[in-house]
Amino acid sequence: MSIDLKVSEIDPPSIVMDVVNLPDPVYLGFTITAYNYDAVNLYFRITGSGTGWTFTTVDLGLINSGTNKRQNLDDFCNVARPASETSEQIQLILRAYTDAGYTDLKWTYTKTIDVWWIKSDDGSWTQDLLNNFDDGTLQGWAQSGLEAFAVATDYVLSTPYSARMNDGLAGGSGTTTGYMYKSVNTADRNNVIWIVDARIRVINGVCDYLNLQNGATILVTLGGNVPEDKWLRLIALLPKNTAVELRIFEQITVALNGYCYINVDDIRIISKD
Amino acid sequence: MSLLKRLLMLGGGATKPSGGGKKPLNQSNVYATTVGTIYLVYQGSYANRT
Numbered sequence: 001m002s003i004d005l006k007v008s009e010i011d012p013p014s015i016v017m018d019v020v021n022l023p024d025p026v027y028l029g030f031t032i033t034a035y036n037y038d039a040v041n042l043y044f045r046i047t048g049s050g051t052g053w054t055f056t057t058v059d060l061g062l063i064n065s066g067t068n069k070r071q072n073l074d075d076f077c078n079v080a081r082p083a084s085e086t087s088e089q090i091q092l093i094l095r096a097y098t099d100a101g102y103t104d105l106k107w108t109y110t111k112t113i114d115v116w117w118i119k120s121d122d123g124s125w126t127q128d129l130l131n132n133f134d135d136g137t138l139q140g141w142a143q144s145g146l147e148a149f150a151v152a153t154d155y156v157l158s159t160p161y162s163a164r165m166n167d168g169l170a171g172g173s174g175t176t177t178g179y180m181y182k183s184v185n186t187a188d189r190n191n192v193i194w195i196v197d198a199r200i201r202v203i204n205g206v207c208d209y210l211n212l213q214n215g216a217t218i219l220v221t222l223g224g225n226v227p228e229d230k231w232l233r234l235i236a237l238l239p240k241n242t243a244v245e246l247r248i249f250e251q252i253t254v255a256l257n258g259y260c261y262i263n264v265d266d267i268r269i270i271s272k273d
Numbered sequence: 274m275s276l277l278k279r280l281l282m283l284g285g286g287a288t289k290p291s292g293g294g295k296k297p298l299n300q301s302n303v304y305a306t307t308v309g310t311i312y313l314v315y316q317g318s319y320a321n322r323t
Contacts, residue, residue: 015318027321035312042311075321094313107311157322197322220317231322 014114016235018195018270020121021157024081029232031222033070034094036063042096042106046073050090050115053079059102071224082117085124089114118193120270128187129269133161145178147259155199157231157265162199167252168259175208179249180264188241189271194219196248199231199263205254210262212236213247238269 019026034044041064048055055077063069077090089112096107118125131139133151141163143149152164167178186192200207207226212219212234219236226232238244246267252260 017318017320022320022322028318029321030318031316033314033316035314037310037312044311046313070316092313092315094311096311109311109313111313111315113315222317222319232319233322234317234319 014116016116016118016193016237018118018120018193018233018235019081020119022081022233025078026081027075027078029072029074029222029227030076030092031070031072031224032092032094033068034060034063035068036065036096038096038107039065040098041065042098043100043102044069045095045097045102046092047095048077048090048092050077050079050088053077053090062100063096069224072222072226074227082119085116085118085122087114087116120193120195120268125270125272126187126189127268127270128192129184129267131163131182131267132158132265133163134158136161138163141180141182143178143180145176146180147178149180152261152263154261155231155263157197162263162265165248165250165262165264166259167250167262168257169254170257170259173254173256173258175251175253177209177249177251179213179247181245181247183243183245184269186238186240186242186244186269187271190240190273192238192240192269192271194236194238194246195266195268195270196234196236196264197231197266198234198248200226200228200250200260201262202228202252202254202258202260204256204258205252205260207250207252207260207262209249209251210234211247211249213249214238215245215247240271 036042044060044063047057058073092111094109098104098106146165146167148166151161156162165180169176209223210226211221220234
């Protein structure tokens with residue numbers, strides 16, 4: 001039996017979320033992977049707790065002994081939108097049962113998550129980058145592995161343009177990947193935060209992954225069916241005073257002639273000490 | 274180092290239910306008390322933008 005430490009390496013220390021332009025209450029989704037290291041097959045259920053927070057309870061179903069399951073938990077929890085920068089802690093609670101009726105509890109695992117709410121327009125942050133594509137250009141972003149990459153008007157947050165990645169397997173089916181990227185030098189300040197708003201549509205398929213990466217290094221990864229047809233805000237911490245290659249990376253699995261569109265808008269990097 | 278010890282070092286271990294009395298022991302439970310556990314990796318999050 002072995003532990004997949006590779007996955008653990010991308011376990012971030014905290015959630016950072018910018019409250020500007022988010023609805024009230026704020027709804028958060030999570031991507032998690034649950035592991036069953038027991039000698040028997042078990043049924044898994046996940047929920048959470050936190051002062052003032054409301055969590056749903058999601059049944060992950062049967063996970064066989066020695067295996068794991070990756071799942072996205074859309075609209076998993078909500079909380080009143082903070083009015084100013086603040087930090088708090090929440091708990092993710094994973095339970096494993098021996099029966100499909102979820103009555104015979106065998107294990108409980110609790111993971112504490114630090115949540116750092118920021119307010120990017122409170123005057124304490126310096127805006128180091130804003131790419132809203134509203135001049136009709138891709139503003140220095142390039143692509144790799146995509147079928148097409150261009151500004152678009154079909155879904156935007158700031159008018160008139162967003163940038164849109166288009167990937168697929170014309171005439172075929174299966175799995176394909178692609179990403180948009182841009183190289184930047186981060187500020188020499190202690191907190192450097194990358195903010196991305198994205199909206200996914202997949203026709204005849206699913207989005208397996210949507211990652212924020214620094215080069216090949218994964219900073220945030222959503223997966224196990226990333227939600228579609230709504231704008232999502234993803235945030236990653238960047239190293240300070242460093243040359244980084246920002247990548248917004250996707251993988252889709254599609255049936256014959258399936259494809260995806262991923263719109264992104266209002267990409268920002270902000271920083272402060 | 275045992276598997277359970279390594280998992281505990283990774284950020285906490287799974288616990289058995291504290292209430293409800295003793296569970297009947299069977300072979301799988303005996304094994305579980307030695308190395309069996311569950312684990313959760315948080316990989317990413319997002320907020321609904323609109």
